[in-house]
Amino acid sequence: MSLNNDLRERALSAIYSAFDLTNSEKGSEGKLVKSEESILFGHGANIDSFELVGLVLSVESNVSREFGVAITLADEKAMSQRSSPFRTVATMADYIVQVIEEGKRG
Amino acid sequence: MSISFLKDVVLEKAHAEAIVWHGQSYDYSWLSARIIYWSGRVTSAGIRPGDVVLLQGDFSPNSIALLLALIEQSCICVPLNADRFHERNILAKSALANWIIEIDREDTATIGPRQEEQGHELYDLLRRNGRPGIVFFTSGSTGVSKAVVHDLQKLLRKYAVKRHDLRTLAFLLFDHIGGFDTLFYVLSNGSALVIPETRTPEAVCLAIEQHKVEVLPVSPSFLTLLLLSDSYVGHNLRTLKYITYGAEVMTAATLAKCAAVFPGVKMLQKYGTTEIGTMRSKSEKEDSVWVKIGGEGYEWRVVDGILQVKSDSAMLGYLNAPSPFTPDGWFITGDCVERSGDSLRILGRKSDIINVGGQKVYPAEVEGVICEMDGVADVTVYGEKNQILGSIVCAKVKLSRPESEEEFSRRLRGFCKDRLERFKIPLKVNLSDDVQFDARSKKARRLLSEKADVGNA
Numbered sequence: 001m002s003l004n005n006d007l008r009e010r011a012l013s014a015i016y017s018a019f020d021l022t023n024s025e026k027g028s029e030g031k032l033v034k035s036e037e038s039i040l041f042g043h044g045a046n047i048d049s050f051e052l053v054g055l056v057l058s059v060e061s062n063v064s065r066e067f068g069v070a071i072t073l074a075d076e077k078a079m080s081q082r083s084s085p086f087r088t089v090a091t092m093a094d095y096i097v098q099v100i101e102e103g104k105r106g
Numbered sequence: 107m108s109i110s111f112l113k114d115v116v117l118e119k120a121h122a123e124a125i126v127w128h129g130q131s132y133d134y135s136w137l138s139a140r141i142i143y144w145s146g147r148v149t150s151a152g153i154r155p156g157d158v159v160l161l162q163g164d165f166s167p168n169s170i171a172l173l174l175a176l177i178e179q180s181c182i183c184v185p186l187n188a189d190r191f192h193e194r195n196i197l198a199k200s201a202l203a204n205w206i207i208e209i210d211r212e213d214t215a216t217i218g219p220r221q222e223e224q225g226h227e228l229y230d231l232l233r234r235n236g237r238p239g240i241v242f243f244t245s246g247s248t249g250v251s252k253a254v255v256h257d258l259q260k261l262l263r264k265y266a267v268k269r270h271d272l273r274t275l276a277f278l279l280f281d282h283i284g285g286f287d288t289l290f291y292v293l294s295n296g297s298a299l300v301i302p303e304t305r306t307p308e309a310v311c312l313a314i315e316q317h318k319v320e321v322l323p324v325s326p327s328f329l330t331l332l333l334l335s336d337s338y339v340g341h342n343l344r345t346l347k348y349i350t351y352g353a354e355v356m357t358a359a360t361l362a363k364c365a366a367v368f369p370g371v372k373m374l375q376k377y378g379t380t381e382i383g384t385m386r387s388k389s390e391k392e393d394s395v396w397v398k399i400g401g402e403g404y405e406w407r408v409v410d411g412i413l414q415v416k417s418d419s420a421m422l423g424y425l426n427a428p429s430p431f432t433p434d435g436w437f438i439t440g441d442c443v444e445r446s447g448d449s450l451r452i453l454g455r456k457s458d459i460i461n462v463g464g465q466k467v468y469p470a471e472v473e474g475v476i477c478e479m480d481g482v483a484d485v486t487v488y489g490e491k492n493q494i495l496g497s498i499v500c501a502k503v504k505l506s507r508p509e510s511e512e513e514f515s516r517r518l519r520g521f522c523k524d525r526l527e528r529f530k531i532p533l534k535v536n537l538s539d540d541v542q543f544d545a546r547s548k549k550a551r552r553l554l555s556e557k558a559d560v561g562n563a
Binding site for chain 2: 021024025041042043045048049050052053054056057074075076078079080083084086087
């Protein structure tokens with residue numbers, strides 16, 4: 001359990017450091033807020049599809065640096081989830097943990 | 107007259123809704139009166155039959171009425187989307203435009219002349235026959251837009267046959283042959299064209315719900331976005347009967363999810379190119395990527411795995427590029443296809459075009475811009491598959507002086523911002539020492555794309 005909590009914390013920090021990059025290129029309005037409730041995509045989101053793709057790529061590269069494993073977040077598996085893993089920061093962090101765990105089990 | 111079918115529609119359905127824009131409704135009698143008004147305005151401004159008129163705007167009541175008035179006046183129309191202002195001068199020059207009409211967000215039109223001395227044999231042909239024409243732009247392999255000239259009398263012939271009266275969303279663009287097809291399908295059947303506030307998943311769902319849209323013509327990558335955004339959850343989309351899609355390869359995963367999310371909605375793949383127009387087509391089954399194409403006036407064949415199409419309503423030719431037709435009149439589409447009996451499966455473009463959300467990106471154009479940056483020795487631009495956008499643009503760059511990848515990526519985005527449309531700016535940048543100085547070949551790009559796809563598998 002504590003191991004998983006640790007994993008999730010590190011996943012969150014990978015997301016937040018990608019936020020820094022996205023925010024540095026956004027205007028003064030519509031900056032991403034570092035909160036688990038922040039909506040990333042869909043109704044109420046502050047980013048468009050191009051920014052979402054940029055964000056996902058930068059999270060992927062942060063995760064591979066942090067965890068030493070290369071992962072792909074936007075793939076067919078993500079698409080086939082019942083609810084979108086990119087809806088909020090929390091769902092994305094959960095999804096990162098899931099992908100890493102599945103990778104370990106091989 | 108090319109748009110005479112509209113006169114019957116106006117007689118039959120004068121008070122039926124023709125256009126819904128910003129929540130307001132415009133009926134066929136309004137449209138008919140507006141066409142007469144604009145015919146008078148353009149004539150008094152000095153626009154004559156055979157003149158080339160660039161019409162910049164988005165779908166709106168007046169842009170539609172103006173387009174129809176120009177067709178009625180036998181002009182040669184060049185529709186251009188409102189957001190392509192930075193390309194307007196170049197494209198007006200390519201199209202040899204005599205006039206520019208700009209329609210702003212308030213739907214007010216400004217008519218202005220443009221000095222143009224040059225003529226063109228394709229235009230002469232239209233003028234001699236007293237035919238209206240239309241010009242669409244499609245990207246060329248060198249990044250220069252090719253100007254595709256159609257004889258509208260021929261292109262509009264298929265709309266004379268009455269089909270289904272269905273409320274349809276204007277999702278495809280005003281200057282795209284798909285958008286043109288949506289408009290004329292709707293008008294010829296006396297249906298309503300619903301114009302969304304923007305083309306985001308949320309705005310599209312809202313427009314479907316508020317205006318009881320029955321047909322949603324989209325690009326496959328928009329469907330992917332729509333599914334990913336969950337925007338469909340909070341809206342009542344039960345009026346929807348058909349989703350038509352084209353322009354890109356649809357993944358089986360997206361198609362299956364669509365069938366689950368929109369039960370009872372028929373998924374129809376359309377096939378068309380700017381050069382030959384939109385063909386009638388029928389998906390084998392709702393969740394099938396196999397499609398039967400054709401319809402009256404169209405024939406097709408597959409040569410070396412590439413689809414070729416012959417049609418009476420094909421374009422007359424390009425204004426600024428050599429003919430893409432075979433000597434016996436077949437148009438080489440450049441689309442790789444698989445054939446099974448009389449059905450086809452579209453596999454993708456033969457060339458290196460990167461298809462980002464239905465928008466074409468030619469690597470050479472992006473490479474040209476990046477090469478202008480300080481410290482760049484060489485660059486190869488290639489596409490990588492992406493579940494959200496279909497493909498993304500990637501750049502492999504060799505620097506002539508040390509710089510971190512993060513710092514360079516930031517500088518690249520800043521540099522490209524005012525020089526390239528947003529979808530053309532690379533989302534992924536890799537620094538490398540081994541970019542070849544002669545690497546700007548198709549082969550090298552394809553290798554990079556293949557490597558990326560293997561990495562993602």
